[in-house]
Amino acid sequence: MLWWKAWMETRWRMVFLMACFALLWAEGPLFGVGMAKLREAFALQYGLVWGFAATMLAGAGLNSQTIWGTSGSYHGSMLFTLSLPVARRRLFAVRAAAGAAETWVLIVASAIPLVRFLGLSWSMATLYVAGVTVCAMSAYAISALFACVTGEMWQLYGSWGALGALALSLRYAPAARFNPLRGFFVSAYAAAAPLPWRDAWIGSALVAAVCCGAAVRILERKEY
Amino acid sequence: MNDLVIQTRGLRKSYDGSPALGGIDLAVPRGSICGFLGRNGAGKTTTIKLLLKILRPDAGEICLFGNLIDSESASVAARRRIGFVTEDKQLYPYMTVGQTIRFTRSFFPGWRADLEARYLEIFRLPADKPVPKLSKGMRTQLMLLLALARGAELLILDEPTDGLDPAVTEEVLEALAGLTAAEGTSIFFSSHHLAEVEQIADRVCLIDRGQIVIDGALDDLKTEYRRILLVFAGDAPESVAALTGVDHVRTRGRTASLLAHGDIDATLDRARLLRPESVEVHPVTLKELFLEHVKGE
Numbered sequence: 001m002l003w004w005k006a007w008m009e010t011r012w013r014m015v016f017l018m019a020c021f022a023l024l025w026a027e028g029p030l031f032g033v034g035m036a037k038l039r040e041a042f043a044l045q046y047g048l049v050w051g052f053a054a055t056m057l058a059g060a061g062l063n064s065q066t067i068w069g070t071s072g073s074y075h076g077s078m079l080f081t082l083s084l085p086v087a088r089r090r091l092f093a094v095r096a097a098a099g100a101a102e103t104w105v106l107i108v109a110s111a112i113p114l115v116r117f118l119g120l121s122w123s124m125a126t127l128y129v130a131g132v133t134v135c136a137m138s139a140y141a142i143s144a145l146f147a148c149v150t151g152e153m154w155q156l157y158g159s160w161g162a163l164g165a166l167a168l169s170l171r172y173a174p175a176a177r178f179n180p181l182r183g184f185f186v187s188a189y190a191a192a193a194p195l196p197w198r199d200a201w202i203g204s205a206l207v208a209a210v211c212c213g214a215a216v217r218i219l220e221r222k223e224y
Numbered sequence: 225m226n227d228l229v230i231q232t233r234g235l236r237k238s239y240d241g242s243p244a245l246g247g248i249d250l251a252v253p254r255g256s257i258c259g260f261l262g263r264n265g266a267g268k269t270t271t272i273k274l275l276l277k278i279l280r281p282d283a284g285e286i287c288l289f290g291n292l293i294d295s296e297s298a299s300v301a302a303r304r305r306i307g308f309v310t311e312d313k314q315l316y317p318y319m320t321v322g323q324t325i326r327f328t329r330s331f332f333p334g335w336r337a338d339l340e341a342r343y344l345e346i347f348r349l350p351a352d353k354p355v356p357k358l359s360k361g362m363r364t365q366l367m368l369l370l371a372l373a374r375g376a377e378l379l380i381l382d383e384p385t386d387g388l389d390p391a392v393t394e395e396v397l398e399a400l401a402g403l404t405a406a407e408g409t410s411i412f413f414s415s416h417h418l419a420e421v422e423q424i425a426d427r428v429c430l431i432d433r434g435q436i437v438i439d440g441a442l443d444d445l446k447t448e449y450r451r452i453l454l455v456f457a458g459d460a461p462e463s464v465a466a467l468t469g470v471d472h473v474r475t476r477g478r479t480a481s482l483l484a485h486g487d488i489d490a491t492l493d494r495a496r497l498l499r500p501e502s503v504e505v506h507p508v509t510l511k512e513l514f515l516e517h518v519k520g521e
Contacts, residue, residue: 001330008318076314080367082278083308084331085300220296223279 002086006098010057014102017053021110024049039118046114047132047184053106054136055159057099058143078224088219096144096212103140104133131201135183138204139163141211148218178203228290229254229378229410230275235284237270244270246434247284252412252427257404259421259442260414262431263518268414269311271431272382275412276308289377304332307371311382313363315355321366322351325373334375343369346395360387368396372403379403381413385420397424418511428510430517437517442510449508452482452492454500467494472516483508483516 024045027033033041081091108129115125143159150158163181170176182200230252237245245267252258262268273279275286277299286293288302315324329335344351347365349358358366364387371379379400385393401424403409415421421428421442428445430438438445449471454464460480465473469491472483480500484491488505495503 001327005327076310076312077316079278079310080315083276083303085304086331087296087300
């Protein structure tokens with residue numbers, strides 16, 4: 001039932017994020033944007049919305065249970081959750097895994113029309129979706145870490161701030177090679193020469209591992 | 225040891241250097257109903273959170289059901305046997321009553337469907353009503369249902385009747401007393417309502433400024449404590465405060481009111497040496513005991 005609870009907490013965010021992707025596709029008809037411009041815009045916009053989606057769907061199962069009636073950065077139902085016979089590590093694992101699965105579903109579902117529109121080959125499309133998924137996990141893990149220490153709104157502000165800092169660091173080589181954000185943008189794949197995404201994947205995996213490890217430690221020691 | 229469902233030794237907790245609990249020793253026997261009394265900020269909720277490992281103690285030990293709670297796994301095992309009602313009665317705002325019950329039921333293999341149906345009927349809780357649409361009283365009832373129906377051996381209730389009307393309060397108190405009588409469930413509940421505590425508790429634990437000031441069986445306390453009223457010819461002498469066996473003294477003009485416990489006859493003999501004009505001995509109520517101990521310092 002913890003999985004179901006996680007779904008109940010995030011289902012409206014999923015709907016909202018799907019609406020965001022629908023809005024991207026509405027740009028053409030609504031604003032008369034041409035195909036070439038749209039192709040260029042999608043390369044950037046999709047990356048941004050995927051990053052946004054990952055941070056929105058992340059949570060640590062306690063602070064991020066709900067935004068309603070929150071006081072002192074957490075909702076009173078957190079005490080009820082903590083009184084259940086469930087270890088905090090499991091609360092975190094289920095909530096994080098459920099959100100990660102939703103993020104993956106959202107990425108795949110939204111990528112299908114994109115790869116068709118861009119005319120990517122199946123192998124490139126698979127590589128692209130896999131790369132985005134791995135890199136989205138770093139944004140997800142950053143947001144999950146913030147969810148362990150702050151309320152829901154600051155979770156978003158904090159993780160967007162962290163992603164902004166990562167975006168700024170893209171300018172500085174050679175660390176930029178490992179920047180997880182590189183994996184979000186289709187141009188990195190389209191201009192593949194040779195496998196520029198591999199380092200970004202390694203960077204993303206490192207960020208995700210460090211953030212998740214820190215989140216679990218914080219959650220296990222935190223007092224409410 | 226095994227006859228105690230809750231036992232703490234030297235339990236200490238402070239927040240940012242301010243002591244909240246100053247080394248308390250609690251002992252709640254199995255099958256008892258223990259009222260946990262104290263003013264706001266006395267340390268009741270802190271104690272309850274420590275028992276459930278929502279907070280970590282600075283020092284001291286907690287044993288639940290005879291097992292030392294020194295790890296997450298020990299706490300999880302103990303929480304399988306505990307029902308809990310939180311102070312603010314907040315539940316998940318995105319669930320209905322029925323969904324909340326189904327969610328909670330999934331964690332407790334010994335869930336009592338008969339008790340669930342019974343309390344749904346008594347409390348008249350509509351299963352399809354969203355939790356945010358419930359009044360505070362109904363939220364309290366739902367939390368009580370969740371605590372009672374899980375087949376717990378120990379109920380830890382933080383202000384369980386807060387927000388309930390008198391009729392439902394009576395039903396809840398009867399349900400709690402009945403549960404202990406029928407199932408042997410132990411209950412540890414904090415309350416500001418002394419009449420409720422007197423109605424169902426067989427033990428009382430009074431906490432003040434992070435210290436346990438009274439702990440014992442309610443009947444014993446009522447037998448042990450007496451109010452002694454001394455009326456003197458002139459102003460009450462200051463030496464009355466030094467009488468052995470007297471917990472608290474209030475003097476007003478010629479009258480001294482003593483709260484005494486232990487050997488009352490011996491205390492009376494000592495009081496008579498002060499040559500009062502009259503001496504009266506009265507039984508004390510729980511309210512008097514409470515007020516004397518929390519206001520007496």
